[in-house]
Amino acid sequence: QVQLVESGGGVGQPGKSLRLSCEASGFTISRSPMHWVRQAPGKGPEWVAVISFDGRNAYYRDTVEGRFTITRDNSKNMVFLQMNGLKTEDTAIYYCAKFELGVSAFDVWGQGTMVTVS
Amino acid sequence: DIQMTQSPSSLSASVGDTVTITCRASQSIRTFLSWYQQRQGEAPKLLIYSVSNLKSGVPSRFSGTGSGTNFTLTISSLQPEDFATYFCQQSYNTLPYSFGPGTKLEIK
Numbered sequence A: 001q002v003q004l005v006e007s008g009g010g011v012g013q014p015g016k017s018l019r020l021s022c023e024a025s026g027f028t029i030s031r032s033p034m035h036w037v038r039q040a041p042g043k044g045p046e047w048v049a050v051i052s053f054d055g056r057n058a059y060y061r062d063t064v065e066g067r068f069t070i071t072r073d074n075s076k077n078m079v080f081l082q083m084n085g086l087k088t089e090d091t092a093i094y095y096c097a098k099f100e101l102g103v104s105a106f107d108v109w110g111q112g113t114m115v116t117v118s
Numbered sequence B: 001d002i003q004m005t006q007s008p009s010s011l012s013a014s015v016g017d018t019v020t021i022t023c024r025a026s027q028s029i030r031t032f033l034s035w036y037q038q039r040q041g042e043a044p045k046l047l048i049y050s051v052s053n054l055k056s057g058v059p060s061r062f063s064g065t066g067s068g069t070n071f072t073l074t075i076s077s078l079q080p081e082d083f084a085t086y087f088c089q090q091s092y093n094t095l096p097y098s099f100g101p102g103t104k105l106e107i108k
Helices: none
Strands: A003-007 A010-012 A018-025 A034-039 A046-051 A058-060 A068-073 A078-083 A092-100 A105-109 A113-117 B004-007 B010-013 B019-025 B033-038 B045-049 B062-067 B070-075 B085-090 B103-107
Touching: A003 A092, A003 A105, A018 A034, A018 A092, A018 A113, A034 A068, A034 A078, A034 A105, A046 A068, A046 A078, A046 A092, A058 A068, A105 B033, A105 B045, B004 B085, B010 B019, B019 B033, B019 B085, B019 B103, B033 B062, B045 B062, B070 B085
Parallel strands: A010 A113, B010 B103
Antiparallel strands: A003 A018, A018 A078, A034 A046, A034 A092, A046 A058, A068 A078, A092 A105, A092 A113, B004 B019, B019 B070, B033 B045, B033 B085, B062 B070, B085 B103
């Protein structure tokens, strides 16, 4: 069964750090760019960051650039999001998502992990 | 950045009805448009990619049309499990990929 499972969410104070993890099962992440997408309460999803197949390239939305770092460990089939300098506006459910290049869409999503900055 | 809008923001309908949701992009995204369904408390789930292609397992009562900047999602013969929130999303050219604000489909 193809699955993504996030962990590491919780309550963090402004300016502090949290590290999110995403473990894949049922497929190998080494063939796909992997993304983090977040969704604030009552809002649409918002793309956060992407990391290339081999981890050499990463891109971020402007509002998290310089504070968040996305990494991956293909040997463990895992993706991570290091969140530093947390702001109240980072409060959201964070989803790990696989982007399927063949269909140009997010075809697998995790269940999400809640991050509350307060 | 490309902005996505949706209308209506909410919609009430009955089982068996046909409904249409509209999505507009702030610039042409050709056919790089996907639709997602999100039930309460769940993650979004891919329904349609490249405007009109149903993901495997998605019922044929879902359909999508459009190109450029204007797109629609139509759900025919609504079933109880279809009452959810629907998002469009563009993946054209460069990051950031962006999502619409959503359309909440409620039972009348």
